[in-house]
Amino acid sequence: MPGKVIGTSMNVGFPGSYARTPDCIMKARKVKTTGFDFGDPVVLNTDNTYTKFGASGTLAKFAGFAVREVKQFAGSFTSQGDGSYAVGDVADVLERGEICVTVTRGTPVAGGAVYVRTVLGGTPDSGAVVGGIEAEAPGDGGTSIQLTNCAFSTGEMDANGVAEVVVKTRNNA
Numbered sequence: 001m002p003g004k005v006i007g008t009s010m011n012v013g014f015p016g017s018y019a020r021t022p023d024c025i026m027k028a029r030k031v032k033t034t035g036f037d038f039g040d041p042v043v044l045n046t047d048n049t050y051t052k053f054g055a056s057g058t059l060a061k062f063a064g065f066a067v068r069e070v071k072q073f074a075g076s077f078t079s080q081g082d083g084s085y086a087v088g089d090v091a092d093v094l095e096r097g098e099i100c101v102t103v104t105r106g107t108p109v110a111g112g113a114v115y116v117r118t119v120l121g122g123t124p125d126s127g128a129v130v131g132g133i134e135a136e137a138p139g140d141g142g143t144s145i146q147l148t149n150c151a152f153s154t155g156e157m158d159a160n161g162v163a164e165v166v167v168k169t170r171n172n173a
Contacts, residue, residue: 011156011158011159011162012100012156012157012158012162012163012164013100013162013164014038014068014083014100014162015037015038015039015040015068015083015100015101015102015162016037016038016039016065016066016067016068016083016099016100016101017038017039017067017068017099017100023096023097023098024094024096024097024098025094025095025096025097025170026064026067026069026092026093026094026095026097027063027064027092027093027095028090028091028092028093029044029048029049029050029090029091029093030048030049030050030088030089030090030091031049031050031051031085031086031087031088031089031090031091032045032047032049032050032051032087033051033087034051034052034054034087035052035084035085035086035087035089036050036051036052036066036084036085036091036131037066037083037084037085037102038066038067038068038083038084038085039065039066039068039099039100039101039102039133039162040052040053040065040066040101040131041053041057041062041064041065041116041131041133041147042062042063042064042065042066042091042093043057043058043061043062043063044061044062044063044172045061050063050066050091050093052131053116053131054118054130054131055118055119055130056118057116057118057131057145058145059145059146059147059148059171060171061172062116062145062147062149062171062172063093063095063171063172064093064094064095064096064167064170064171064172065093065094065099065101065165065167066085066091066092066093066094067091067092067093067094067099068083069092094167095167095170095171095172096167096168096169096170097166097167098153098164098165098166098167099164099165099167100162100163100164100165101133101162101163101164101165102132102133102160102161102162103133103134103135103157103161103162103163104117104127104128104129104132104133104134104161105117105125105126105127105128105132105134105135105136106134106135106136107135107136107155107157108135108152108154108155108156108157108163109135109152109155110152110153110154110155111151111152111155112135112151112152112155113135113136113137113146113147113151113152114133114134114135114146114147114150114151114152114165115133115134115135115136115137115138115144115145115146115147116131116132116133116134116144116145116147117129117130117131117132117134117138117142117143117144118130118142118143118144118145119142119143120140120142121138121139121140121141121142122140122141123140124140124142125138125139125140125142128140128142133165135152135163147167149167149168149169149170149171150165150166150167150168151165151166151168152164152165152166153165153166
C-alpha cells in the first residue's frame with residue numbers, strides 16, 4: 001500500500017500528520033476491535049471507542065482520521081513505531097482540520113470529493129481496498145461513502161500517494 005513508508009521524507013507529508021494546525025480539533029479514545037494506520041478514516045462506536053472505517057462504515061459514524069501523535073511514555077513506542085494504532089491503544093483522531101492521508105485510488109483535485117471504499121466490485125479497481133481513501137467514486141461496481149464534510153485541500157499528491165484532506169466540520173462529538 002503506498003504511503004506506508006515511515007522513515008523516509010515525503011513531499012506532501014507523512015500519513016496521519018496534521019497540517020495547518022490552528023484549526024485542528026482532536027479527540028482521544030480507545031481502539032476497539034480492529035487497529036488502523038495513521039491517516040486512516042475511523043468510526044465512532046456506541047461504546048465511545050474507535051474502529052477502522054470498513055464495510056459497515058457510514059457517514060453518520062465517521063469520526064475523523066487517525067493522527068500521528070507522539071506519546072511521551074515508553075509503552076507507546078512498541079505499538080506506534082510502525083505507524084499504526086493497535087487494539088487497546090488510545091488513538092488520537094482529527095475531527096476538524098487538515099491532515100495528510102494515503103490516497104489508494106484516483107487523483108485528488110483541490111476542493112474535490114473524498115470517498116472511503118466500503119465494498120470492492122467483482123473485478124476491483126486498481127488500488128481499491130476496503131477502508132481506503134479514494135478521490136473518485138468506484139468504477140468497478142463496488143460501493144463507497146462520500147465524506148461530505150471533507151475535501152482534498154490542494155489536489156497535490158506525492159509519489160507515495162499522500163495528499164492533504166480538510167475536515168471542514170465535526171461529524172461526531
